[in-house]
Structures are given as C-alpha cells and as structure tokens.
Amino acid sequence: MKKQKREFRIFTIAEYEQEQEYLRSQHQKGWKLVHLTFPGIYLFEACEKEDVVYQLDYHQEGLGSQETYVNVFKDCGWEYLFDFFGYSYFRKSAASMQGKEEIFCDEASRLAFIGRVFKGRMVPLLILFLLVIIPQIILQLGNLGSDPHRPILYLYLILFAVYAYVFIRFALQYRTLKNRAD
C-alpha cells in the first residue's frame, strides 16, 4: 500500500483557481490527489514529483451524458478524477502539453463557466440567504429580551458572515474574469 496523507482545506465556491494551484503544488511535492470528501478533506497518495496541471469544470449533466462529457476531456489528454458538488476535477502533466494548456482556451468560455457555477451553486445559496438567514436574524433581534435566544442569534450572525464572505469572493472573481475578457 502506498503512503497516503490527508489534508483539510476549505476553498469557497469562487476559489477554484487557488484550489487548482494548491493541487498542482502538492503534485510537484510528490503527492497526487486521490479523493475528496465533504467538507474539504483531500486525500493524497505518494507519487513521483511531477508538474501536473489541475483544472476544475462545472457542468450539471444528466447521467446519460456524463460519459460522453468525460470522453471529450480524455481525448484531449486530460485525466478525469471525480465530481465534487458539481465540479469535475481533471489533470494533465505539463510535460505532455503543447505550451501552456488549460481546459478553457478563451475568456468567453471562462465567463460561461462561472455563469454555470453561479446558477448551480450561488443561486441556491442566495435563496437560503434571503429567505432564511436574513428573516431569522430580524426575528431573533426582535426577541433579544429573552436570553435563551441569544445562541441562535449568534449562530445566524456567523452564518451571515460566512455567506457574505462567499458572495464577496464570488463577485471579486467574476470581476477579475470580466476584466480579463474586456
């Protein structure tokens, strides 16, 4: 059995570029990604040190087209690893590339990608944020007089902060891509 290690990392929805760099640097140090478990436990296996580019795509395909989807990447020399919350993980060794390769070759398709992420991941969060977290905070603030509610209020305030962080990161990443495209 090969040596393995686990690392805990949280990358929010829009931090896929940081995640790709993290996985690449692990491979350069001789650790290849094998598995990813919720909420962010990365399982690595010892391997040869190599420069391997990791890339994430986002598609919510029906089961029927998953295989044809993966085959497009395989044909282009990308190894498919697994899906995690709608993200598909791919890797390709830098040595086998013609120059610098990524799974997207123009800014229009990068923007389309982040648009899919927005629809698939951000919209549900926004709905939860607007319909649950905000009303709960207002409700709990109205109940401040009775002490037992305090912990619930704090819990929602923490959730509020986490959500706000995720939204801001997403907005910043979107702006970065948009600027690159213009």
Place this chain on the structure above:
Amino acid sequence: MDAHIRKVYVPMTETGFYILLCLQQQMHGYSIVQKVRELTDGEILISPGTLYGSLSKMEKDGLIRFIREEEKRKIYEITSLGIEVLQKEKARIARLYRTMQEEQE
C-alpha cells in the same frame, strides 16, 4: 434569425467559428480539435472545456444538432440556422479582411 442569436453569435468567438466551420460535416468533439489544429498548422488548439461548453450551447440554441452516439462520443452536424449564422460571420470576416488590405495600400 432572432435577436438573441444575433447578439450572441454575430460576431462570434474564433473557437465558435471554427466549430461551426467544421460541423458542415458530421463530426464528434475531438475530431473538431484535430481538424482545427490541422487547418491552422497547430496554431489553434481548442481546449475541451471550451469545446464542450460551445457544443452544448450551440445545440441548445439550434445552430447544430446531435446526430448519434458512436463509442460514447456525440456526433453533431450544423443546422440551417447554423449555416445562416456561419454565412453572416464569413461575410463579416471577408469585409474585415478587404478593409485591412485596402488600408494597407
């Protein structure tokens, strides 16, 4: 051709143009990549994410249609709407080229 198609595809990306150009014949994804590499002497390498995204979007918008599956690879072909868009793009690029030539003289 409705306003949406015109807005999204005229003008279109270089990758989009090459995909439509290739799909005048029935082809699957990777054969488009190979064909474009050949046509451009290796200058343009279409990436799989861009390719797959474009194919699904063009299929949804009715510019190309899914023909059949062969060895787990989807084969597509251009539709009459796709041909119409392609003609418009060809005319635009031809005009661009003519203008460039005239300005050089």
